[in-house]
Amino acid sequence: xxxxxxxxxxxxxxxxxxxxxxxxxxxxxxxxxxxxxxxxxxxxxxxxxxxxxxxxxxxxxxxxxxxxxxxxxxxxxxxxxxxxxxxxxxxxxxxxxxxxxxxxxxxxxxxxxxxxxxxxxxxxxxxxxxxxxxxxxxxxxxxxxxxxxxxxxxxxxxxxxxxxxxxxxxxxxxxxxxxxxxxxxxxxxxxxxxxxxxxxxxxxxxxxxxxxxxxxxxxxxxxxxxxxxxxxxxxxxxxxxxxxxxxxxxxxxxxxxxxxxxxxxxxxxxxxxxxxxxxxxxxxxxxxxxxxxxxxxxxxxxxxxxxxxxxxxxxxxxxxxxxxxxxxxxxxxxxxxxxxxxxxxxxxxxxxxxxxxxxxxxxxxxxxxxxxxxxxxxxxxxxxxxxxxxxxxxxxxxxxxxxxxxxxxxxxxxxxxxxxxxxxxxxxxxxxxxxxxxxxxxxxxxxxxxxxxxxxxxxxxxxxxxxxxxxxxxxxxxxxxxxxxxxxxxxxxxxxxxxxxxxxxxxxxxxxxxxxxxxxxxxxxxxxxxxxxxxxxxxxxxxxxxxxxxxxxxxxxxxxxxxxxxxxxxxxxxxxxxxxxxxxxxxxxxxxxxxxxxxxxxxxxxxxxxxxxxxxxxxxxxxxxxxxxxxxxxxxxxxxxxxxxxxxxxxxxxxxxxxxxxxxxxxxxxxxxxxxxxxxxxxxxxxxxxxxxxxxxxxxxxxxxxxxxxxxxxxxxxxxxxxxxxxxxxxxxxxxxxxxxxxxxxxxxxxxxxxxxxxxxxxxxxxxxxxxxxxxxxxxxxxxxxxxxxxxxxxxxxxx
Numbered sequence: 001x002x003x004x005x006x007x008x009x010x011x012x013x014x015x016x017x018x019x020x021x022x023x024x025x026x027x028x029x030x031x032x033x034x035x036x037x038x039x040x041x042x043x044x045x046x047x048x049x050x051x052x053x054x055x056x057x058x059x060x061x062x063x064x065x066x067x068x069x070x071x072x073x074x075x076x077x078x079x080x081x082x083x084x085x086x087x088x089x090x091x092x093x094x095x096x097x098x099x100x101x102x103x104x105x106x107x108x109x110x111x112x113x114x115x116x117x118x119x120x121x122x123x124x125x126x127x128x129x130x131x132x133x134x135x136x137x138x139x140x141x142x143x144x145x146x147x148x149x150x151x152x153x154x155x156x157x158x159x160x161x162x163x164x165x166x167x168x169x170x171x172x173x174x175x176x177x178x179x180x181x182x183x184x185x186x187x188x189x190x191x192x193x194x195x196x197x198x199x200x201x202x203x204x205x206x207x208x209x210x211x212x213x214x215x216x217x218x219x220x221x222x223x224x225x226x227x228x229x230x231x232x233x234x235x236x237x238x239x240x241x242x243x244x245x246x247x248x249x250x251x252x253x254x255x256x257x258x259x260x261x262x263x264x265x266x267x268x269x270x271x272x273x274x275x276x277x278x279x280x281x282x283x284x285x286x287x288x289x290x291x292x293x294x295x296x297x298x299x300x301x302x303x304x305x306x307x308x309x310x311x312x313x314x315x316x317x318x319x320x321x322x323x324x325x326x327x328x329x330x331x332x333x334x335x336x337x338x339x340x341x342x343x344x345x346x347x348x349x350x351x352x353x354x355x356x357x358x359x360x361x362x363x364x365x366x367x368x369x370x371x372x373x374x375x376x377x378x379x380x381x382x383x384x385x386x387x388x389x390x391x392x393x394x395x396x397x398x399x400x401x402x403x404x405x406x407x408x409x410x411x412x413x414x415x416x417x418x419x420x421x422x423x424x425x426x427x428x429x430x431x432x433x434x435x436x437x438x439x440x441x442x443x444x445x446x447x448x449x450x451x452x453x454x455x456x457x458x459x460x461x462x463x464x465x466x467x468x469x470x471x472x473x474x475x476x477x478x479x480x481x482x483x484x485x486x487x488x489x490x491x492x493x494x495x496x497x498x499x500x501x502x503x504x505x506x507x508x509x510x511x512x513x514x515x516x517x518x519x520x521x522x523x524x525x526x527x528x529x530x531x532x533x534x535x536x537x538x539x540x541x542x543x544x545x546x547x548x549x550x551x552x553x554x555x556x557x558x559x560x561x562x563x564x565x566x567x568x569x570x571x572x573x574x575x576x577x578x579x580x581x582x583x584x585x586x587x588x589x590x591x592x593x594x595x596x597x598x599x600x601x602x603x604x605x606x607x608x609x610x611x612x613x614x615x616x617x618x619x620x621x622x623x624x625x626x627x628x629x630x631x632x633x634x635x636x637x638x639x640x641x642x643x644x645x646x647x648x649x650x651x652x653x654x655x656x657x658x659x660x661x662x663x664x665x666x667x668x669x670x671x672x673x674x675x676x677x678x679x680x681x682x683x684x685x686x687x688x689x690x691x692x693x694x695x696x697x698x699x700x701x702x703x704x705x706x707x708x709x710x711x712x713x714x715x716x717x718x719x720x721x722x723x724x725x726x727x728x729x730x731x732x733x734x735x736x737x738x739x740x741x742x743x744x745x746x747x748x749x750x751x752x753x754x755x756x757x758x759x760x761x762x763x764x765x766x767x768x769x770x771x772x773x774x775x776x777x778x779x780x781x782x783x784x785x786x787x788x789x790x791x792x793x794x795x796x797x798x799x800x
Contacts, residue, residue, distance in 0.1 A: 010323065010324040010327055010328055011324055013323060013324075013327065014319075014320045014323035014324050014327075014375075017323060017371070017372060017375060017376065018316070018319060018320065018323075018375065018376075018379065021376040021379060024372050024376060025373075025376060028263070028369070028372065028373065031267070032263055032266055032267065032270075034270070035266055035267050035269070035270020035271070035273075035274070036266055036269075036270065037270075038269075038270040038271075038272075038273030038274045039269055039270065039273050040273065041273035041274065041276055042269065042272050042273045042277075042279060043276070043277075043278045043279065051349050051351055051352075051606070051609025051610065051612060051613050052348075052349065052605065052608060052609045052612055053348035053349065053350070054350070056348075056608075056612070058600070058604070058605055058608045058609075059605070061598045061599075061600050062600045062601075062605050064469075064598075065467055065469050065562075065598070065600045068469070068555050068560050069467075069469075069552075069555065069560075069562055070178045073181060073214035073215065073218075073465060073602055074108070074175055074176045074177070074178050074181045074214075074215060075173055075174070075175055075176075075213045075214065075215070075463075075465075076173075076174040076175075076176065076190075076194070076211065076212070076213035076215050076216045077171050077172065077173055077174070077211070077212050077213045077456060077460075077463065078097075078098070078171060078172045078174070078198065078209055078210070078211055079169060079170065079171035079172075079209070079210040079211075079212075079452075079455065079456060079459065079460075080094065080169070080170055080171070080207055080208070080209055080210070081167060081168070081169040081170075081208075081210075081455075081459065082207055082208065083168065084206075084207070085170060085207065086144050086148065086168070087141070087144075088138050088139065088140065088141065088144070089205075090205055090207065091113075091138050091144060092137050092138050093201070093204070093205050094112070094113070094170070094172075094205075094207075095112055095113060095114040095134065095137070095138075097172075097197070097198075097201050098110050098112030098113075098114065098115075098172040098174075099112070099114065100197065101174055101193075101194075101197075104189065104193060105177075106176055106177055106180050106185055106186070106188075106189040106193075107174060107175070107176060107177065107189075108175045108176060108177045108178070109175045110172065110173070110174050110175070111162065111172065111173045111175075112162070112172040112173075113133070113134065113147075113151075113162060113163070113170060113172075114132070114133075114134045115132075116132070116133050116151070116158055116162065117130040117131060117132050117133065118130070118131045118132075118133060118150075118155070118516075118520065119512055119513065119515075119516035120516060120520075121516050121517055121519060128513065128516055133147055133150060133151065134147065148168075151163060151165070152165040152168075153165075153522070154520060154522050155512075155515075155520075155522070156522060156525050157508050157509070157511065157512040157515075157525065159502065160460060160461075160501060160502040161173075161502070161504065164459050164460060167459060169459045169460075171456075171459075171460070174194075174213075176189070176215055181215055186215050186218075186219060187219050187222065187223070190215065190216055190219040190220070191219065191223070194211070194216070195211075198211060210452040210455045210456065211449070211452055212449065212452045212453050212455075212456045212463050213463055214463070214464075214465065214602060216449065217443075217449060217453065217463075220447075220449045221443055221449075224447075224737055224738070225279065225280070225281055225284050225738075226279070226284075228284065228736055228737065228738070228741075229279070229284050229287065231735070232284075232285070232287070232288035232732060232733065232735075232736070233265060233287050233288055233291065235288070235732045235735060236288035236291040236292055236729060236732045237258060237261070237262070237291055239728050239729060239731070239732055240257075240261075240291055240292060240295040240725055240728070240729050241254050241257065241258055241295075243295075243724060243725050243728055244257055244295060244298070244299065244725065247299070247721055248302065248306075252381065253298075253302050256298070256302070256373070256374060256377050256378075257294075257295055257298035257302070259373065259377075260294060260297075260298055260366070260369050260370055260373050260374065261290065261291045261294040261295060261298075261366070263369055263373070264290045264291070264294050264362065264365060264366040264369055265287045265290055265291060267362065267365045267366075267369075268286050268287050268290050268358065268362040268365070269287065271358050271361050271362060271365075272286075272358055275354075275357070275358070277354045277358065278354075280351060280354075280355075281738065281740070281741070282351060282352070282354075282355040282673070283354060283355055283358055285733070285741065285744070286355070286358055286359050286362055288729075288732060288733070289359065289362075290362045290363070290366050291729065292725070292726060292729030292730060292732070293334075293337060293363060293366060293681070293726075294366040294369075294370065295725050295729065296721075296722035296725055296726060297330055297334070297366065297367060297370040298370055298374065299718065299721050299722055299725065300326050300329070300330055300718060300722070301322055301326055301330070301370055301371070301374045301375070302374060303718060303721070304321070304322050304325065304326045305318050305319060305322045305374075305375075305378060308321050308322065315378070315379075316379075319375045319378055319379060322374070322375055323371065323375055327371055329687070329688060329691065330367060330370070330371065331367060331371075332631075332687055333684035333687055333688065334363055334364060334366075334367035335364075335631075336628055336631060336680060336683050336684060336687065337363050337680045337681050337684060338359075338360040338363040338364050338680070339360075339624060339627045339628060339631075339680060340624045340628075340676045340677060340679055340680015340681065340683075341355075341356050341359035341360045341363065341676065341677065341680060342356055342357075342360040343356065343619075343620040343621070343623040343624045343627070343676055344356030344359075344616075344620055344676065345357055345360070346619070346620070346623060347616040347619065347620060348616070349609075349612065349613065349616060352613070352616065352620075355673075400716070400720060401712070401713050401716045401717065404712055404716055404760050404761065405709055405712055405713065407761055408708070408709075408712065408761060408764045408765050408768065409709075412765045412768065412769065415761050415762055415765050416762075416765065419651060419758075419762055422651065422654075422655050422658075423651065423654060425658055426654040426655045426657060426658030426659075427654070427658070428658070428661075429657065429658030429659065429660070429661030429662045430654070430657045430658055430661055431661065432661035432662065433657065433660050433661040433666070433667055434572070434573070434664075434666045434667070435572045435610060435611060435614055435666060435667045435668070436572060436610065436666035436667065436668040443738065443739070446737075447737065453569065454569075457568045457569065460501055460566065461498070461499070461500060461501035461502070461566060461567075461568060462499070462500070462501055462566040462567045462568040462569070463566050464566060464567045464568070464569065464601070464602060464603035465564060465565075465566060465567075465601045465602055465603065466500065466564075466565050466566065466567045466599065466600075466601040466603055466604060467562055467563070467564055467599070467600050467601040468490070468562065468563040468565075468582070468586075468597065468598070468599050468600075469560060469561070469562050469597070469598050469600065470483070470487065470560065470561045470562070470563070470590070470595060470596075470597050471559065471560055471595060471596035471597070471598075472559055472560070472561070472594070472595060473559070473594060473595065473596065474559060475557050475558055475559050476557070476558035476559070477558065477559055478506060478554045478558050478559065478560070478561040479506075479510075479537070479554075479558060481527070481528070481530055481533050483561070483595075484506070484507055484510055484527055485527060486589045486590055486595075487505060487506075487507045487561065487563060488507050488527055489585070489589050490563065490582070490585055490586065490589055490590075491503045491505065491507055491563060493581065493582065493585045494563070494565050494582070497578060497581070499567060499568045499570050499574060499578060500565045500566070500567055500568075500578070501565050501566040501567075502565070503563050503564065503565045504553070504563070504564045504565070505553050505561065505562065505563040505564065506553040506554050506561055507527070507563075509553065510527060510528070510536075511525050511526055511527060512525065513528075513536050514526060514527070514528045514532065514536055517532070517535070517536050567601075567603045572607055572610065572611070575603070575604075575607050576607075579599065579604070582599060583599070586599075610667075610668060613667075613672050614667055614672070616672075617667070617672045617675065617676075620676050621653075621675050621676050621679065624676050624679055624680060625646065625650075625679065628646075628679075628680075628683050629642050629646065632645050632646075632687075640770070641690070644763070644766050644767065644770065645683075645686045645690060645763070647762065647763075647766065648686065648755070648758035648759050648762045648763045648766070649679060649682050649683050649686060649755060649758070649759075650679075651754070651758055651762070652678065652682060652751045652752075652754035652755040652758055653675050653678060653679060653751065655750075655751070655754050656674060656675070656678065656747050656750060656751040656754070657675070659747070659750065660747065665743050665747070668740055671740060671743050671744055671747060673744060674743075674744060674747045674748055674751065675751075677748055678747075678748050678751035678752060678755065681726065681752060681755075682751065682752055682755030682756075682758075682759070684722075685715075685719045685722075685723070685755065685756060685759040685760075686759055686763065688715050688718065688719065689711055689712075689715050689719070689759055689760075689763060689764075690763075692710075692711040692714050692715045693707055693708060693711040693767065695711075696708075696710040696711050696714075704767070704768065705768060708764045708767050708768055709764075711764070712760065712764050716760055719756060719759065719760060720756065720760075723752055723753065723755075723756035726749075726752045727749045727752055727753050728749075730745050730748040730749040730752065731745055731746070731749045732745065733745025733746075733748075734746050734749075
């Protein structure tokens, strides 16, 4: 009954398409215009990818911190490591450069060497006052020597913040306004103001200025993503069209395919705009992905059309059969591919959800476009010329098919042995896979801004913010001496940790106040005793400027304090150990009944997000396998066939995972997609092969060997064509500047190549070896879904 419905459905579909071709083309053009108008709603991401659900505990803690202290990723740093900076002309020019940024409305404050101030004890008024190190400008080398002597030796409060006293590296801190950090205004400031100003300064002063900080990194990273979208689309079109032309030797067929995939890309960008999604490092991959997936659809449809034309010479009948015979098969294969992507929708990660929704919609859209546009365009075109059909008889393709058949016939033991060795080696490799929670691991490692990150790591121990928030559970609890001593103990551990920078907090300010109380003697840079505390606090209370110094370290109620440190770009394992050490110290120093202490910050949130994704990888891949298994069960109604069909598709995934372990490619947000993408695509070959195998079983009166070899010869060529297109198509991603995207392209390409060989060698071998177990007429005779209809003479459709 269902089989009859399917056959009638595709007959009716073919009739509707070929009889209403003008209306359908107008509808496609209308839809394309509609989607192109949605492009204006596309937004490029201005924040790091948040891989965790909004209600995840780590996000809740981070958002609580932001509510109290505001955006913590608003710092841009400029640095110079050059002895010649300590000359009158260049130091004044450096201070003038820093001062120039204060005029911009996007900037909250700028702190440079010129802005540093001494805390001076004013006995007459019983208060502290601030006095700048440099009043107006530097006028002599002697003044510079005095400045160096004071900064590098007498005032440890400023050490490792604006200078490194060991290497004489100087830096300037530019704090952007917190409300523009996650908007396009940040990009405008960095690209249009900051970079040109610094370039002009470098040329004028012959100095190499290093620039970094989260707003700067995020801006340049986003700009690279935007630049790469166009590069990927052009490269994918070029590579896939060249391969397509190599196979078909037809400009006409190549041009038709390019029209289809270009419209598919326009629709994909339209989906992004319509859904108001941001273009992230993941969603930027979808347009070229659609090109790579769309071309194999075109290959199947055009190959079938040319085959039919050569067979009987009737164009209308050929186009009808393209729709009725290939339509169902391509629908099923595109549904399974879309299912692989759609599993990401069920994760709790917003980033993956958006990727899964747009990718699965786009895959189904490219199927519809292929099925409608290709047959309709060919109705207006003349018959293919003889040279366009020559590829159907290429000798090297025949030699390849003969080789496959020979291997399956004579070398089955070798195929099984090779598969077993690969399986064992892969399992060993899997145990060597590491997880990367690094914010900059996927960034272009040879780019200038990544080199600048390394520079600041070496000179100032990192730029990735790690925040510790202390809730004293009472107003003005932060300035209690007991709280300050506890914070100081925690800071001692941070200082001893080489991967962390010197912490910044109210503790340093209180130590500085004691030093000032003792007339600037650096020996007194320490917390006051309880007796000293009352005297020093009385001076501090009379100092109105002290309020401004405190506001970044303590909230307005005095209940919450923050300790800010910066972390190097370290691996997940090291980061977890540091987190454990800090948490152990926090639990020891801060009694839970009196304090709530939490760790947060960009680096920690990203690391937790990566671990969360690994768990989601297992869930999404398991779900993809389950869904496709259900589909196989519904199609073949045989548990044994499910097992047989899954083996050649799971083995390539294991091989790829093993390769990741051996090559040191970590699990991270980009490489985590490899498995679900590859599985969803590679299972298409299995469906094509098994559907043809079932059809051959019926035609050959259930003779297993004859049916396997016939299916291999029939589907081997198309599987080879599409796999080669997919291999080179995904290889396009290896031209990316982003390490994660390169790894994604290389790994998916390798997986699909393994999957092709597995489906052409291992799958037929298993069918032959297990022929008695799976050759059950009752099981295979009437499948629930007839993927490839039997060859019959269906009625011709008038070409109206």
